Amino acid sequence: MFRPFSLYVGLRYTGAKRSNHFISFISLVSMLGLMLGVAALILVLSVMNGFDRELKQRILGMVPHATIAGYGESLQSWRKVADDIARQPGVLGTAPYIQAQGMLTQGGSVHGVQVTGIDPVRENQVSIIGDHMREGSLAALGNQRFGIVLGAILARSLGVGSGDKVTLVLPEASVSVAGVVPRMKRFTVVGVFEVGAELDANLAYISLEDAAVITRQGDGVDGIRLRFDDLFDAPTAVRQIASGLNGPYLVSDWTRSHGNLFQAIQMEKRMIGLLLFLIVFVAAFNIVSTLVMVVTDKKADIAILRTLGATSGRIMRIFMVQGCLIGTIGTLLGTGLGVLLALTVTDLVAWLERALGIQFLSADVYFISYLPSQLQWDDVTLICSAALTIGFLATLYPAWRASRTEPAEALRYE
Structure with missing residues (x-):
């Protein structure tokens, strides 16, 4: 051999x-x-x-792949814009949003929070929050007037759960017979989500209608959140989409907020x-x-x-x-x-x-x-x-x- x-x-x-x-x-x-x-x-x-x-x-399941916002003003005709964007290739979903910064108080505890007004139905197209609800559901925001969904760490810090009341204090002043007082609104906790430490500690969600009331925007929204089939195409795709729309818009994407x-x-x-x-x-x-x-x-x-x-x-x-x-x-x-x-x-x-x-x-x-x-x-x-x-x-x-x-x-x- x-x-x-x-x-x-x-x-x-x-x-x-x-x-x-x-x-x-x-x-x-x-x-x-x-x-x-x-x-x-x-x-x-x-x-x-x-x-x-x-x-x-x-993280990117909660953070939008990209956003298109009004240039110096709120988007009034956002429904038409959202429908036009949804027809673009590569776009999986769109959802309007209104954002506000404030403080949540309950029983002497005070915590800073970013409050986002959302459409509970459309939000599932761009976010995974609905899959990480520990208590309640996003749909409850549409059923409960002035309801709020909190992150798990934020809810634990305030010592609240579903059914409890929290007070949202906005960094704006209102003039009343008692003088100049901060704007406040009482909300009912209708859900608690748990995604990650950073997000669970400073995020809260309310309905789009309630957000429009407390921010006095009427029918307008701050912008539209987009979700793409390939998140790495988002920076280029969102600019191409914005350039094809009628009007000036501000665009942003996940690489600016969480790319680091x-x-x-x-x-x-x-x-x-x-x-x-x-x-x-x-x-x-x-x-x-x-x-x-x-x-x-x-x-x-x-x-x-x-x-x-x-x-x-x-x-x-x-x-x-x-x-x-x-x-x-x-x-x-x-x-x-x-x-x-x-x-x-x-x-x-x-x-x-x-x-x-x-x-x-x-x-x-x-x-x-x-x-x-x-x-x-x-x-x-x-x-x-x-x-x-x-x-x-x-x-x-x-x-x-x-x-x-x-x-x-x-x-x-x-």
């Missing part, structure tokens, strides 16, 4: 028992180091992808990936040291093979086979371990939290209370390719040193 000479001898050298157990130990350390480096890279990048996914689904979050997490992903690649490089250096010691240990064998007619290229390929085998096994084991951990890390962390009685991610601090993970096979392919390439490059110098062995010099003291 035909057997390639270099491959056959390289595999025999790898599987043979060595008299020098230290070399075998270094080979095992090299393989384990490469395995741990690859597994750590896959796991950490999967967790970073998980955070990126949660940001897109939760995604830029930060992408930068962290790159930097952490680069740092963890150092583990793979350390394992590659171990492969170099392993092969150098093997070459020193096998000088007599190399000399005999050279005297039997083995060329320098064949000798070089023998030790390249040995090094590549160590790199391949370590990479494959690391890939399997990394994929397994990436798919189960959420459940493992949840189990640890229950077992130890602690919470690693608090919902009061972070926008999620669990460790997310999203395995992307493009990352796995890139990591495996890089690890195999580094492992291959690590074999070149020791294999070249082996090919330069002179038979007479090596056998002089044998």
